[in-house]
Amino acid sequence: MKLIRTADAVGHVLCHDITQIIVGETKAPVFRKGHVVTEEDIPILLSVGKENLYIWEKQEGFLHENDAALVLAGLCGNDGMSWSPVREGKVDISAEHDGLFKVDVDRLFEVNMVDEIMIATRKTNTVVRKGDKLAGTRIIPLVIDEKKLEEARKLAGDAPLLSIMPFKKKKAGIVTTGSEVYHGRIKDTFGPVIRRKLSEFDVEVLGQKIVDDNQEMIREAIVSFIEEGADMVFCTGGMSVDPDDVTPSAIRSTGAEVVTYGSPVLPGAMFLLSYYNGNIPVVGLPGCVMYERRSIFDLILPRIMTDDKMDKRDIARLGHGGLCLHCEVCTFPNCGFGSSG
Template identity: 60%
Template structure:
């Protein structure tokens, strides 16, 4: 690559895109990499501020920005994704399916700390839909040493930074608890909320029973739901610390592994997560606090996508939700396009 005065570059081959920016009208390349400069191109180049241009000279030790972007894309993207066209040295990863986006943060940080290159992604553990933009990649200079790109590839070691987990949990059980609902004193308003939210992930309720505050009955209901084929069990009601709230005890007595009773999220502090193992199958059993029934967004909205993608949630991950775990209850809710729950 060499630099030449624009007025002397007729017949030469451009080694990079030339971008024209007209505010409110366009931001696009007026000439693409590989364009052979003609006499009539000179005024256009000068009008976009290019008194000099970079002309391609073959150098086996260097890699052009477009080729480097291809390398960065391979380091970033996985199955269920496809690349955009290369434009001005940048390639974007586009989702081919709906699912849960996972980001290997350590690898992403190492690549971005390596110098002269960058990968920008969406937040991990968020829902993406087909056609969504997931990441953008490019190098910072126009050309980069090939051996540096080869060293960068070793960071990923054949395992890309991104992956999409399709939603696989389809059959849900709801165990409604509480004397007031069981005896018909109030209407069950919780179950319709859960049904609506799981339907967004292609799941449906296949088992539903209502119990009074009897922990043995609740335990039995959970186990019968699992025997009936439930992929996930939601228990509603009885999640506070009142002596007559027996749902946490009932879930524990199923034999499920208790991950956490309590979360650093408001609304949602009394959330319970456990996993019941039946052979090779792992079935989440969740205790949902009352806030999930009447608040627009709660811990339930943060955890549900991961449960629907069969992505195991750890106690440490739940603990990390403290930063960003305070919902501001905005008058106009923009979730998930806000900071709520982006801490894990």
């Protein structure tokens, strides 16, 4: 820091906030730390009693907070994202289009372990809409040693820390099992729920086939939808371990590779995920999806809609944050449910 006359401060950077106090009216900063003094600022600074100012002296090998915040924003990436103008050493990053927000959590952790810098983000695998804020960057002091930023660059690597996977337009088939529905003893209430959730995305529902608790009928219904051009098939009913619940075995009989039967999510433990021909999701949805406001389906569907293919480890990671608390007022996804996904 260097103390200079206020009249000579044009073009220099303030090292601290300048506060204006008017008794009974206001007590607030008129200029923030990091502000670059202009000619128009001089009368205001003098009016608050600042005839001298502490300003930042540029030093070789050190960066001002504004420049450093831009460096950190660059580590995050900008494909499908926009940056706010740097202000008071901070840059906000927002979504330019709808999609699934992805964070390389491990690399972000390593970057945030570097002293005096920070990048805060939304949780990974969050649905975002155009204009949503994704992240914010800044350094802690007014100036920072460039060596720390170089360390952050090395830890971040060449790939951006953040990305947005755009949602795809898809076709879906719904296979509803259960003798009680098939024979008309009760009205199907599962199909409307699935259609409503799919309507949040660009999905054409090819139709709904209601079949008996019969492995061959279920298999034929799944395969027929795929032959009609379905990009994904959702099977409802028959997902428990009861002897007459044959949906899991029917899915297997199509030749689809089962990633998991069971998930560490409540509601949603009896969930099945498989892929037909390696890339068409065939999903078994447990009964809870029909009556719970949010469930495993809400965590998985956005990833299916971006072709974000999941393996067993992806499903296992959902256990941390996989407990829905059934809040009286549901705020999902702005809550802990699915927070580790």
